[in-house]
Amino acid sequence: MADKDQLIIESGEAAQPFKYAVGMPGSKFFAETRDNKRLMGEKCPKCGRVYVPPRGICGKCYVKMDEWVEVGPLGVIGTFTILRFAFIDPETGHQKPVPYGYGFIKLDGADTLYQHYINIEDESKIKIGARVEPVWAENRKGTTRDIEYFRVID
């Protein structure tokens, strides 16, 4: 039997489209980033933790949250990485140019970390604890990309 040539069938180009419900807390969060360039968190009425992104329920206390508090826009880098290897961008299907930075940002007033890109123009400044600010997109559509990235401020 010939070795591999006939033994693989590819799935082809067909996609599997899907619609994700953002939920009411997420819808408010994105309306605020889009319309007011504001970052909002939800505060647990029991333990007082402020969650960003909001998700309606404090899992630890198992209670509903309905109090909103503004957080940031400044914060510090909680942890980060700099991607050196070009993986496929799930949004485009093409390889993303490297290097680029990812981080978890501890926004002022929040108790959780918010994931986003970090500008790595000056890599020597990218450290855990470095102070950062968001750079807002001109054309905001109510998604995580309303913020282009966070950048280190001195």
Add this chain to the structure above:
Amino acid sequence: MDRAAIIGVGMTKIEANKSRETFADMAWEAVNKALDDAGMTIADIDNVVTTSSDFWDGRTISCMAVGDASGAADKNISCIEGDGTYGAFYGYMRALSGSYKTTLVTGHSKGSQGVSSLLTNAAFDPIYERGLGMDMISACAMQANAYMNKTGVTPEQAALVSVKNHGNALKNPVAQLPMKISVGDVMKSEMIADPLRKLDCSPISDGCCAVVIAHEAVAEKFKKRPIWVRGLAFRTDAFFFGDRDLARSNALAAAAQDAYKMAGITDPKKEIDLIELYDAFTYQELLWLEEMGFAEYGKATELLAQGQFDIDGALPVNASGGLMAGHPVIAAGLYRIAEIVLQLRGEAGAHQVKKAKTGLAHGVNGLCGQSHCVWILDQER
């Protein structure tokens, strides 16, 4: 409480690309090896649990595609999506339920058939996280940085995990990546996502593992000495990384304590002879060992450098080569259980450790160790 034991194990060789084999082909091989090992036929199995992931298998209800090859025709078959240690946990509960005597548990995946970064990206929250392109490696790189920042552990120190485990794999015939390498080789390998280099990362793999779990009423009726489940627990952390302390793993510490308590273990360092754990990345072996109580936080690297975790050390860790030497997602934790069983029977061959009465097998489910499953297995009831 009733007791249960593992009485048969079967592993396919872990390979980068089993291009000639379907999922069912892999299941057929692993299941028949486990049945032969136990001295059973498929007629001796009264129910089946398969473990698989629909995303990794590229289809929905992936369990149904391997039922026939797993010997489930006309039997009770159930499916777990997650690491194989969780499938085995379910199999163990079935044994204890009183309704089943012999449960066959399988776990499989073929990393070669999809695109690992896209598949692991799909595990992130689609509203807030997925669009940024995060995947398993970038997320774990951030966990590695958080761990190293808090402990002062360096990439060079963590690299020794890769050296040890790839070296151990030279003695394990089912390992995918046996390699004699140095810390320098790891540090010279390509930087993927700071601080993780290529040789800090486990490979993409294909493989299937099967184990047979028996209720105590029948555990001694077959060919092999039963390996008894003494302790078993799992715990889960928050889904969003931003909610967790990424430099620690509270879920693993709690799971290990639960498992020790069930096993009646008060001093795990003295009472456990060997460990097979989920070293998807080098730093994880150190962090997991520390959270399970085998070293102080940030200090496992010192014991590693002393050779304590070597095959001939005081506490061999991943004598098989671990995930560094082969990482079939989903099956990987079940391979850890099978490896401990072989060791406790004295059947591990070239990578057999000297003292092996009580062993610990560890599996991870979810990103960056969201959930941990800890098994304490023993020669004695």
